[in-house]
Amino acid sequence: xxxxxxxxxxxxxxxxxxxxxxxxxxxxxxxxxxxxxxxxxxxxxxxxxxxxxxxxxxxxxxxxxxxxxxxxxxxxxxxxxxxxxxxxxxxxxxxxxxxxxxxxxxxxxxxxxxxxxxxxxxxxxxxxxxxxxxxxxxxx
Numbered sequence: 525x526x527x528x529x530x531x532x533x534x535x536x537x538x539x540x541x542x543x544x545x546x547x548x549x550x551x552x553x554x555x556x557x558x559x560x561x562x563x564x565x566x567x568x569x570x571x572x573x574x575x576x577x578x579x580x581x582x583x584x585x586x587x588x589x590x591x592x593x594x595x596x597x598x599x600x601x602x603x604x605x606x607x608x609x610x611x612x613x614x615x616x617x618x619x620x621x622x623x624x625x626x627x628x629x630x631x632x633x634x635x636x637x638x639x640x641x642x643x644x645x646x647x648x649x650x651x652x653x654x655x656x657x658x659x660x661x662x663x664x
Contacts, residue, residue, distance in 0.1 A: 575606045583650040584618070585610055592641045594632065595622045600644055607648050614653030620646050 578586040587603050598620040607615050624642040 575602055577606065577610065580647065583611075585648050585650075587646045587648065589644050590641060591644060593635055594640055595642060598622060598644065598646075600646075603644065603646055607646070611648065611650035613650065615648040615650050616653075618647040618649055620644075 574589060576588045578588070580586055585607075587606055589600065589602055622642050622644050
């Protein structure tokens with residue numbers, strides 16, 4: 525966690541400095557720095573949200589977290605961070621799903637009253653995977 529705090533401090537400093545460089549007035553610079561800090565803080569909060577981990581079998585895990593926003597993807601940086609900690613040599617997805625008792629929210633406006641909560645669940649298996657070389661043209 526100390527590494528995450530140092531990363532947050534560095535990101536806040538860089539955001540504040542870069543947003544103030546091209547500003548025409550001090551007020552605009554302060555507004556830009558403030559909005560940059562809010563974005564960094566939101567990203568930090570999202571990266572530190574609670575992920576529940578349940579071991580299903582040897583090297584198989586179920587990761588679960590909750591969100592209150594429309595479902596945009598079954599991907600999650602928070603879940604990726606936890607999966608990499610559980611499986612440092614790599615992992616594969618056995619299952620990824622989003623579930624909710626009622627209808628999913630379609631837009632952010634639908635979520636104003638807090639009615640967009642859903643559960644994101646991954647089932648993963650730890651496996652030793654070779655890292656693909658970087659390519660500008662996607663995976664080979």
